[in-house]
Amino acid sequence: MSDSPVAVEHQGPELLHHFADVEQQRDAASLGMWLFLATEVMFFGGMFCAYLVYRYVHFNEFAAGSRSLDIWLGTINTAVLICSSLTVALGVRAAQMGKTKLLVILLILTLLFGLAFLGIKGVEWYDKYKEHHIPGASFNADDIAKEYPQIKIDQQYEQTYFSLYFAMTGLHALHMIIGIGLFGVITYFAWKGRYGANYYTPVENAGLYWHFVDIVWIYLFPLLYLIDRKPLR
Amino acid sequence: MSEHISSVKLYVGIWAALLCLTVVTAAVSFVDLGPFNTIVALVIATFKAVLVVLFFMHVKYAHERMTKVVIVSAFFFLLLLLGLSMADYTTRFLS
Numbered sequence: 001m002s003d004s005p006v007a008v009e010h011q012g013p014e015l016l017h018h019f020a021d022v023e024q025q026r027d028a029a030s031l032g033m034w035l036f037l038a039t040e041v042m043f044f045g046g047m048f049c050a051y052l053v054y055r056y057v058h059f060n061e062f063a064a065g066s067r068s069l070d071i072w073l074g075t076i077n078t079a080v081l082i083c084s085s086l087t088v089a090l091g092v093r094a095a096q097m098g099k100t101k102l103l104v105i106l107l108i109l110t111l112l113f114g115l116a117f118l119g120i121k122g123v124e125w126y127d128k129y130k131e132h133h134i135p136g137a138s139f140n141a142d143d144i145a146k147e148y149p150q151i152k153i154d155q156q157y158e159q160t161y162f163s164l165y166f167a168m169t170g171l172h173a174l175h176m177i178i179g180i181g182l183f184g185v186i187t188y189f190a191w192k193g194r195y196g197a198n199y200y201t202p203v204e205n206a207g208l209y210w211h212f213v214d215i216v217w218i219y220l221f222p223l224l225y226l227i228d229r230k231p232l233r
Numbered sequence: 234m235s236e237h238i239s240s241v242k243l244y245v246g247i248w249a250a251l252l253c254l255t256v257v258t259a260a261v262s263f264v265d266l267g268p269f270n271t272i273v274a275l276v277i278a279t280f281k282a283v284l285v286v287l288f289f290m291h292v293k294y295a296h297e298r299m300t301k302v303v304i305v306s307a308f309f310f311l312l313l314l315l316g317l318s319m320a321d322y323t324t325r326f327l328s
Contacts, residue, residue, distance in 0.1 A: 027297045034300050038307035045311045052315060053322050075259045079252055086248040089239075089289045096238050211289045215282045221255075222274035226262035230270065 014199035026201055033205040037212050044216055047171065051164050051223065058157040063228035064144045065161035068133065070124060074225040077120045078217065084113030085214045088207045095200035100193055103203070107187040110210070114180045121173055125166075134166065135159040148232070165224055172220060175213045182206045237294035247288045254281050
């Protein structure tokens with residue numbers, strides 16, 4: 001690494017003139033990405049905070065609502081996202097080693113896993129639509145209340161649970177759509193041969209974003225699906 | 234972030250651990266542990282998140298200290314938001 005703040009010699013076309021070397025440029029880009037992810041933590045943090053407060057105040061409605069979600073689809077979707085995180089991690093590795101062909105294949109797999117996640121999510125949302133569990137004028141949670149004969153379920157607060165469910169999974173799905181768009185562009189550039197062992201910052205930073213979205217789901221899954229699954233007494 | 238290149242074996246190992254923990258957290262939720270159901274679910278989720286951050290996001294091998302400062306402060310402010318909010322709401326209806 002050079003001590004001089006000014007790059008005397010360019011190491012390659014990838015290095016911008018205001019960085020000393022490729023490594024410094026990569027560290028700066030990474031730091032910027034992590035700063036963005038820190039703002040994303042607070043963005044989702046507000047929703048998690050609202051969730052915690054309402055869950056604390058209206059626990060019965062939240063437990064009953066959680067029971068009405070499809071745990072199989074939720075678990076499968078978690079696994080799908082974890083698989084996509086693996087293909088992203090292996091993709092960054094392929095980029096680091098300059099294996100362009102492998103990188104393109106892994107990126108396409110990531111896109112397929114991402115689309116599969118959204119597809120399954122869509123099925124779940126459609127089920128909720130058919131069951132009249134979408135908050136609004138046609139909301140009806142009589143079927144949920146029937147499952148809990150011994151506990152009083154307030155329809156209004158049941159809507160609170162589903163409002164948070166749709167807001168949180170919706171915001172997460174929006175991030176997935178953005179991630180798929182991002183990786184779509186990166187797959188195109190990777191196919192054109194833009195990335196190599198010397199320059200793979202977009203792949204790595206999009207990867208950081210993808211892993212972050214995965215982590216959000218890792219928390220959403222137990223908080224929304226697994227509140228109360230134990231047998232009723 | 235770093236020149237470090239992890240082995241395929243490590244990535245697949247982390248992936249397998251994440252899948253196992255997903256099955257465990259779903260299965261454990263059917264067992265009645267009282268208030269510990271939520272605690273176990275959150276501990277497993279946090280363990281999974283730490284695995285993703287350290288290995289998939291390469292934080293374990295990051296040599297840039299500022300990156301770690303950003304991560305720790307993001308976590309700190311999230312805890313501040315959730316902790317102080319809950320300290321308010323859980324004690325509001327006591328009297």
